[in-house]
Amino acid sequence: MGDDFIHDKKFSVTVRFILCLCWFYYVECHVVRDVEYREVLKALGCYGNVGGCFVYYCKKCNEYVFRNLGCNSRLCSCCGKRHADKWALSLSKRMFKVPHRHLVLSIASELWPYLKNDRKLWKVYMDSAIDTLDDYLPKIIKQDIKVGAIVILHPFGKDMKFQPHLHLIITEGGFNEQNEFINKIFINAEGLASSWKYHVCKNLSKHGVPFNVTNWCFHNKRFYVWVHKDGRINNPKLIARYIGRYVRHPAIANSRIDGFANGIVKFHYENHDKQIININMTSDEFITNLIQHIPEKQFKMIRYYGAYSRRNRKTFKKHLQSSIEQTKLMIYGIELPEKIIYCTKCHTELEFIIYQAKPPPKDKTKIINWIDNNNQ
Numbered sequence: 001m002g003d004d005f006i007h008d009k010k011f012s013v014t015v016r017f018i019l020c021l022c023w024f025y026y027v028e029c030h031v032v033r034d035v036e037y038r039e040v041l042k043a044l045g046c047y048g049n050v051g052g053c054f055v056y057y058c059k060k061c062n063e064y065v066f067r068n069l070g071c072n073s074r075l076c077s078c079c080g081k082r083h084a085d086k087w088a089l090s091l092s093k094r095m096f097k098v099p100h101r102h103l104v105l106s107i108a109s110e111l112w113p114y115l116k117n118d119r120k121l122w123k124v125y126m127d128s129a130i131d132t133l134d135d136y137l138p139k140i141i142k143q144d145i146k147v148g149a150i151v152i153l154h155p156f157g158k159d160m161k162f163q164p165h166l167h168l169i170i171t172e173g174g175f176n177e178q179n180e181f182i183n184k185i186f187i188n189a190e191g192l193a194s195s196w197k198y199h200v201c202k203n204l205s206k207h208g209v210p211f212n213v214t215n216w217c218f219h220n221k222r223f224y225v226w227v228h229k230d231g232r233i234n235n236p237k238l239i240a241r242y243i244g245r246y247v248r249h250p251a252i253a254n255s256r257i258d259g260f261a262n263g264i265v266k267f268h269y270e271n272h273d274k275q276i277i278n279i280n281m282t283s284d285e286f287i288t289n290l291i292q293h294i295p296e297k298q299f300k301m302i303r304y305y306g307a308y309s310r311r312n313r314k315t316f317k318k319h320l321q322s323s324i325e326q327t328k329l330m331i332y333g334i335e336l337p338e339k340i341i342y343c344t345k346c347h348t349e350l351e352f353i354i355y356q357a358k359p360p361p362k363d364k365t366k367i368i369n370w371i372d373n374n375n376q
Helices: 003-007 015-029 034-044 077-094 109-117 121-141 189-206 211-220 236-242 283-291 310-319 365-374
Strands: 053-058 063-068 100-106 148-156 162-171 173-175 181-183 257-261 264-270 276-282 302-306 351-356
Touching: 015 034, 015 257, 015 283, 034 283, 100 189, 109 121, 109 162, 109 211, 121 148, 121 162, 121 173, 121 189, 121 302, 162 173, 173 310, 189 211, 264 283, 276 283, 302 310
Parallel strands: none
Antiparallel strands: 053 063, 053 351, 100 162, 148 162, 148 302, 173 181, 257 264, 264 276
């Protein structure tokens, strides 16, 4: 594979392409977790619709509509985006009709290795966020309130290295005992950072991180808290703009991969100063950095706390965008994307026709003819 390949604009290097070439050589020389092996195999076998498809019909447009199911691998760019879009849309309907804010919380880099080596600390890390909010916001509002928080663990930075940080969507204020929402527009980043540093250091120390490490970090390091004025969300439908891109996607987008030749992967990222940084990694380094962010099986990278927890959400249901009761239709153990699907062209409700266990052929008229013949 010569250097000319790097500059061939007709061919796009993708994560899947690199894994196809290098994965089975990689596993011969490296120890990989079972979950890493499974996720890679799912991504390698994915062509965007390996799980079959749902077929709908729009009476107004007189057209069949196909909804594909993918591999659902955490390393698949195609399926990851579909999952993120679906999650963001579903979440926007379940959020409270109150202002929200997007926050980012991080910890000192000296603590990163402990989270990398002990994945049980990931939940402790996420739980520390609600401890912080429950402690800080009632103090500045000066009354007892229940904050709603959606916490997403984002384990990597733009350079693909392990850099765990949290993205939060929180209610801009909270609910009192009378089920009324108390709004608090201004949130002081410095005060929140102090509370965050205290709670996360205390919790990590309690669960195995050496006290001398957390104590040193607490007194000598700045813990990053981002509370930007543009992070205010008045319309829950805008949730996808702020947080959907952080959910269920690989550590690098295919668009950032510039080439792959002689065992070297070239990619780039844009830093906070809008400068383009170019990175070269061996294929082994690239795969190691890629798969290390895969969580353990059944671990929830998105968690709901406070007023958004399952236990409390019904208490404040009058503030929700829509009913929290959702009927789920299961076919062959697979959940339909939504109970009601609308046509993207005319917005008419679609009629569910059939579920095909196999992926649809490129020539979809074969399915359409099969449906028409069986409906006569």
